[in-house]
Amino acid sequence: MEKHILSKSTFLRGLQCSKSLYLYKYFIQKRDVVSPEQKAIFNRGNNVGVLAQKLFPGGVDATPEKRSNNIAAVENTRKLIESGVEVIYEAAFQFNQVLAILDILVKKDNEWYAYEVKSSTKISPVYLLDASLQYWVITNSGIQLKDISLIIINNQYVRNGDVDLKGLFSIKSVLKEALANQNLVQENVDRSMSVVNTPSEPDVKIGEHCFSPYSCDFMGNCWKSVPSNSVFEITGVKKTELFALYNKGYKTVDQIPAENELDKNANIHIQAIKSKKEIIDKAAVATFLKKATYPLFFMDFETFMPAVPLYEKTKPYQHIPFQYSLHYKKDKNSNLEHFEFLADEHSDPRKAFLERLLKDTELEGIILVYDILMERNVLNGLKKDFPEFASEIDNRLSRMVDLVQPFQERAYYHPDMKNSFSIKNVLPALVPELSYSNLKIGSGSVAMIAFENLRKESDMFRALETREQLLEYCKLDTFAMVKIFEVLEGVVVNI
Numbered sequence: 001m002e003k004h005i006l007s008k009s010t011f012l013r014g015l016q017c018s019k020s021l022y023l024y025k026y027f028i029q030k031r032d033v034v035s036p037e038q039k040a041i042f043n044r045g046n047n048v049g050v051l052a053q054k055l056f057p058g059g060v061d062a063t064p065e066k067r068s069n070n071i072a073a074v075e076n077t078r079k080l081i082e083s084g085v086e087v088i089y090e091a092a093f094q095f096n097q098v099l100a101i102l103d104i105l106v107k108k109d110n111e112w113y114a115y116e117v118k119s120s121t122k123i124s125p126v127y128l129l130d131a132s133l134q135y136w137v138i139t140n141s142g143i144q145l146k147d148i149s150l151i152i153i154n155n156q157y158v159r160n161g162d163v164d165l166k167g168l169f170s171i172k173s174v175l176k177e178a179l180a181n182q183n184l185v186q187e188n189v190d191r192s193m194s195v196v197n198t199p200s201e202p203d204v205k206i207g208e209h210c211f212s213p214y215s216c217d218f219m220g221n222c223w224k225s226v227p228s229n230s231v232f233e234i235t236g237v238k239k240t241e242l243f244a245l246y247n248k249g250y251k252t253v254d255q256i257p258a259e260n261e262l263d264k265n266a267n268i269h270i271q272a273i274k275s276k277k278e279i280i281d282k283a284a285v286a287t288f289l290k291k292a293t294y295p296l297f298f299m300d301f302e303t304f305m306p307a308v309p310l311y312e313k314t315k316p317y318q319h320i321p322f323q324y325s326l327h328y329k330k331d332k333n334s335n336l337e338h339f340e341f342l343a344d345e346h347s348d349p350r351k352a353f354l355e356r357l358l359k360d361t362e363l364e365g366i367i368l369v370y371d372i373l374m375e376r377n378v379l380n381g382l383k384k385d386f387p388e389f390a391s392e393i394d395n396r397l398s399r400m401v402d403l404v405q406p407f408q409e410r411a412y413y414h415p416d417m418k419n420s421f422s423i424k425n426v427l428p429a430l431v432p433e434l435s436y437s438n439l440k441i442g443s444g445s446v447a448m449i450a451f452e453n454l455r456k457e458s459d460m461f462r463a464l465e466t467r468e469q470l471l472e473y474c475k476l477d478t479f480a481m482v483k484i485f486e487v488l489e490g491v492v493v494n495i
């Protein structure tokens, strides 16, 4: 058997962009450096696939000793089928140098059924194409499938005792879609094969396809002629609108004419870039500050979202709070105090989190949060889980004020915010001396994965190091809020 040329992932890459497929095959070194955030996501332990295998117990895994030896995987699968094995995990097939590895293959009443596991709660168009390719490879290699299904997570499942696999997973047949896509698969396999077999790079211009369905990992290569301060730096605007401007010749934000089709917020950004100045509505900032009077708490939560519920009465992907940071200032000139909590990773963190939080916020005072939605949802969720604390939780909810408001409403706009009001954009614009860039954990999603992985960490020193990094990160989040608040206070000093 010849080595495969296309796999599921390269087939999907070719569907997104033939140049991406070509570069991946021949110039992999041009691929963008993987960010620490992406690395953390890739390394995330995913036990969903292994758990789903238990829906079909007693199977045999076709994975060879050397995992990368795909020819051996195909050979193992063939032998298992021939020897009468009826449940095969990681079943590998190859047809016309296209490789497909299926999560679970099952024989029932002499008919074959294919199952692909996704840790998502929804079926996306990419999953349907992925299943369609699997169907094409498997059936063309001689195994006729009675059905092909996706196994996804049921987001309505609530854990009650041991995990109930039949409740946790939903099995959806996608045979109809797979059959309807067979011609498309054939055409795209042929097209991708010709891309790979042609010695020159396809001439593909940058476009919306660079972002959809995934952000391409060759943007550093293809986008290098896009100037800094380009129109693409305006966040919150549809890519179609930005490409329309770019293709009309407006390459940078300052070239965009005053008469344009962009919305009010994008135009505030354009105006700030052109004037190279902040745009501040002092009266609006002052109105906000009237709601945020001392004493003040600055509060931030970190949560993780296990796909498989770990604790009683929780759902898949529910936000489980495991950490908070609180800065407290009695009045404008008093010292800043700091409180923090980081849960024990080996037990349900919710009650300990809540009890400590209520204690640390029992003093009177407005509680500032940045982008209130998550903190509010977490507290409302805890209220349901622990109704005995409902009135105290309601008290904290009623004291919460959202520090994002003056930025969201453009009462204070700095051109470096790039039309975004995320704290990751607002902080460097307003307080450039503070930065997340030197932190090992520098974003909420990395913190989430770091805590989830701590549960499996056996090296005590590594675990302690991760815990210190988590504390440092969350503390910076609330310290950043303190500094941002001081900038707002500075605005109204001379009103």
Ligand code: SF4
Pocket (backbone or CB within 6 Å): 016, 017, 018, 019, 020, 021, 023, 204, 205, 206, 207, 209, 210, 211, 216, 217, 218, 219, 222, 223
């Ligand atoms: S950056 Fe865009 S044009 Fe370049 S390979 Fe990726 S998708 Fe294709």
